[in-house]
Amino acid sequence: MGQFWKILKFELKGYLHNKVFVGITVFLVVVLALVLFFPRLMDVLGGDDSDSPEPAGERDVMLLKGGDERALAAFTEAFPEYEVRLEDGDVQSPVTAGDAACAVELASLTSFTYLVDNLSIYDNNAQRVSEVLTDLYRLTALSEAGVPAEEVERIMTTEPTFEVRSLGVDQGQNFFYTYIMIFALYMVILLYGQMVATNVATEKSSRAMELLVTSARPTSMMFGKVLASGIAGLTQIVCVFGSALLFYHLNASFWAGNEIMGLFFDMPVSLLVYMIVFFILGFFIYAFLYGAIGSTASKLEDINTAVMPVTLIFIAGFMVVVFGMSSGSVDNPLMVACSYIPFTSPMAMFTRIAMSHPAGWEIVLSVGILAASCVGIGVLAAKIYRVGVLLYGSKPKLGDILKTLKKA
Amino acid sequence: MIGLILEFRDIHKSFGEKKVLTGLSFRAEGGKAFGLLGRNGAGKTTSIRILMGVFPADSGEVLIDGKPIDYKRVGLGYLPEERGLYPKKKIIDQLVYFAELKGMRAADAVSACDRWLRRLEMTEYRDKRLDVLSKGNQQKIQLVTALAHDPDIIILDEPFSGLDPVNAMLLKDVVKEEIARGKIVLFSSHQMSYIEEFCDSIAIINKGEVAITGDLAEIKRDYPRDRLALRSAQSAAIAAAFPGRTELAENGELILRLGDPGEKMAVMKKLSESFDIDEVRVFEPSLNDIFVEYAGD
Numbered sequence: 001m002g003q004f005w006k007i008l009k010f011e012l013k014g015y016l017h018n019k020v021f022v023g024i025t026v027f028l029v030v031v032l033a034l035v036l037f038f039p040r041l042m043d044v045l046g047g048d049d050s051d052s053p054e055p056a057g058e059r060d061v062m063l064l065k066g067g068d069e070r071a072l073a074a075f076t077e078a079f080p081e082y083e084v085r086l087e088d089g090d091v092q093s094p095v096t097a098g099d100a101a102c103a104v105e106l107a108s109l110t111s112f113t114y115l116v117d118n119l120s121i122y123d124n125n126a127q128r129v130s131e132v133l134t135d136l137y138r139l140t141a142l143s144e145a146g147v148p149a150e151e152v153e154r155i156m157t158t159e160p161t162f163e164v165r166s167l168g169v170d171q172g173q174n175f176f177y178t179y180i181m182i183f184a185l186y187m188v189i190l191l192y193g194q195m196v197a198t199n200v201a202t203e204k205s206s207r208a209m210e211l212l213v214t215s216a217r218p219t220s221m222m223f224g225k226v227l228a229s230g231i232a233g234l235t236q237i238v239c240v241f242g243s244a245l246l247f248y249h250l251n252a253s254f255w256a257g258n259e260i261m262g263l264f265f266d267m268p269v270s271l272l273v274y275m276i277v278f279f280i281l282g283f284f285i286y287a288f289l290y291g292a293i294g295s296t297a298s299k300l301e302d303i304n305t306a307v308m309p310v311t312l313i314f315i316a317g318f319m320v321v322v323f324g325m326s327s328g329s330v331d332n333p334l335m336v337a338c339s340y341i342p343f344t345s346p347m348a349m350f351t352r353i354a355m356s357h358p359a360g361w362e363i364v365l366s367v368g369i370l371a372a373s374c375v376g377i378g379v380l381a382a383k384i385y386r387v388g389v390l391l392y393g394s395k396p397k398l399g400d401i402l403k404t405l406k407k408a
Numbered sequence: 409m410i411g412l413i414l415e416f417r418d419i420h421k422s423f424g425e426k427k428v429l430t431g432l433s434f435r436a437e438g439g440k441a442f443g444l445l446g447r448n449g450a451g452k453t454t455s456i457r458i459l460m461g462v463f464p465a466d467s468g469e470v471l472i473d474g475k476p477i478d479y480k481r482v483g484l485g486y487l488p489e490e491r492g493l494y495p496k497k498k499i500i501d502q503l504v505y506f507a508e509l510k511g512m513r514a515a516d517a518v519s520a521c522d523r524w525l526r527r528l529e530m531t532e533y534r535d536k537r538l539d540v541l542s543k544g545n546q547q548k549i550q551l552v553t554a555l556a557h558d559p560d561i562i563i564l565d566e567p568f569s570g571l572d573p574v575n576a577m578l579l580k581d582v583v584k585e586e587i588a589r590g591k592i593v594l595f596s597s598h599q600m601s602y603i604e605e606f607c608d609s610i611a612i613i614n615k616g617e618v619a620i621t622g623d624l625a626e627i628k629r630d631y632p633r634d635r636l637a638l639r640s641a642q643s644a645a646i647a648a649a650f651p652g653r654t655e656l657a658e659n660g661e662l663i664l665r666l667g668d669p670g671e672k673m674a675v676m677k678k679l680s681e682s683f684d685i686d687e688v689r690v691f692e693p694s695l696n697d698i699f700v701e702y703a704g705d
Contacts, residue, residue, distance in 0.1 A: 207492025
């Protein structure tokens with residue numbers, strides 16, 4: 001046990017003295033501070049400018065052809081971001097020339113052409129024009145049918161009242177922080193996993209390993225290294241997420257009313273606990289694998305190709321989860337299967353907990369399998385490590401390692 | 409722990425199909441240096457790793473004073489042939505790390521490492537990164553990792569390679585001091601002159617087993633005294649007079665093989681009568697000769 005702590009201390013010191021590691025952490029915290037303090041800074045620097053509405057006179061022009069004053073009024077109301085002008089002549093040239101942002105050519109109240117130079121993927125004006133015209137058409141039709149004006153007004157403005165009651169979880173609300181957590185898990189596992197692999201391979205290529213294997217037990221070396229990188233990773237995450245949370249709460253009044261920020265930071269505590277559990281277990285299972293693979297590479301150049309299979313498994317799991325999240329069906333059979341497979345369960349089960357309501361036994365089973373696999377893979381990785389660190393020269397084949405493992 | 413006796417007893421080790429050690433046995437004593445010799449791939453590194461406990465032997469025993477080696481009680485120091493530490497880390501940090509891994513307490517490790525840095529004239533590099541040092545100086549740093557924890561058995565694999573004559577002299581002094589302190593020093597080297605200088609006993613490993621082992625002086629004495637070494641201006645004529653029985657040594661001596669050690673006097677007489685001989689004596693093999701004979705195919 002003594003050796004394990006010494007290795008852990010030495011490796012951890014290595015991370016905390018690593019300028020890149022410290023630099024990235026400080027950089028992320030500074031960026032978060034800038035973003036989250038931005039409204040406060042604007043308030044201090046900008047004075048009362050923030051209260052003024054959008055400056056007038058700089059709005060884009062929308063040309064309306066074939067419409068009357070009533071249509072102009074309706075369009076002006078529906079498109080406040082545009083200066084809507086009636087135009088009887090050619091509307092195509094001004095749009096092409098850039099004098100007008102867009103134009104609407106009405107054939108009748110039920111038929112129109114929307115003209116724009118480059119159609120942005122975010123351009124939903126045609127849809128909005130259609131809604132304006134529908135209203136106009138109905139108004140006209142009802143008036144023509146002799147319905148009194150007040151009645152027409154009542155009919156046109158009446159909307160059903162409704163309320164949404166989610167009996168499970170609100171996927172829309174949870175989507176943001178689930179996504180961020182999954183992405184953070186993805187980044188940290190890949191970054192730190194590769195760091196473990198590189199660390200081991202560096203010791204091997206610098207031949208420090210010759211001395212290490214004769215000085216310490218492989219299990220101590222493996223677990224010490226992986227735990228050190230895990231602590232370093234968690235420290236970085238706690239620094240980044242913790243400072244984000246702190247900065248948000250310091251500026252909470254400035255972010256009031258910003259729904260997206262609210263969605264990010266209003267994570268329930270229970271979910272935070274699950275996140276930490278899956279984070280730690282998920283991290284270790286991959287870090288052990290990366291460490292074992294690192295030990296089989298003789299040269300640093302071999303690392304990237306050697307870790308590829310593990311990285312691919314991980315990316316595949318990530319894709320399944322992200323597609324599951326985007327489609328909203330987080331309980332589809334693939335996701336359910338993935339939430340029990342130890343390599344994908346940290347992401348899949350966390351997503352299901354956050355965006356659905358799996359039964360308690362499902363969560364316990366998933367965490368149980370994950371924890372048991374973590375221990376199993378840790379032991380296996382230490383064995384591979386023990387064999388791998390002594391192999392030099394040509395890259396060992398999987399079969400050779402397995403054969404040697406049997407004997408180890 | 410002065411006067412330990414290390415014994416390898418019938419050690420076998422295979423990796424997969426490949427048999428690396430096939431019944432290796434030798435004995436090394438404290439207060440003496442022991443030379444472990446063999447060609448590349450003979451099994452020296454595997455033997456050392458078994459001694460260090462990196463992996464177990466398939467069969468056979470490593471004994472200290474007749475009992476299986478107990479790594480908690482017997483300290484081992486190792487200077488591997490493939491040198492290497494952490495190039496980017498501070499020298500004192502990694503020296504202390506390795507000393508701590510060998511069981512030293514942090515404070516003791518620091519003072520021991522500082523003492524060795526002073527002894528090897530490396531104190532000025534204490535707080536520098538390893539990769540700023542020359543190869544020879546890096547090797548001296550590596551030597552500290554083998555010695556700082558005051559091991560009972562010191563294993564030095566090609567310790568002199570890469571050292572300039574001044575540093576080689578310094579290392580020789582250090583090794584002699586450790587031998588004088590009763591340590592078992594295991595030397596593995598292909599530089600036979602160093603082995604001859606230091607080692608009282610040797611073992612030559614060939615194809616996984618000991619081809620010859622024992623006291624070096626005795627091995628030399630027991631070597632068949634069936635050759636004469638002679639110096640003469642008439643070497644060519646002598647070679648012609650004893651066809652197929654002579655060869656020219658590197659030092660210019662002519663080596664003449666006798667049919668039988670008993671005919672030594674008769675041949676010497678014939679030589680002195682027939683040729684102008686500057687010097688003639690019974691040939692005593694160098695370690696190099698012994699190595700070539702026992703480690704060759």
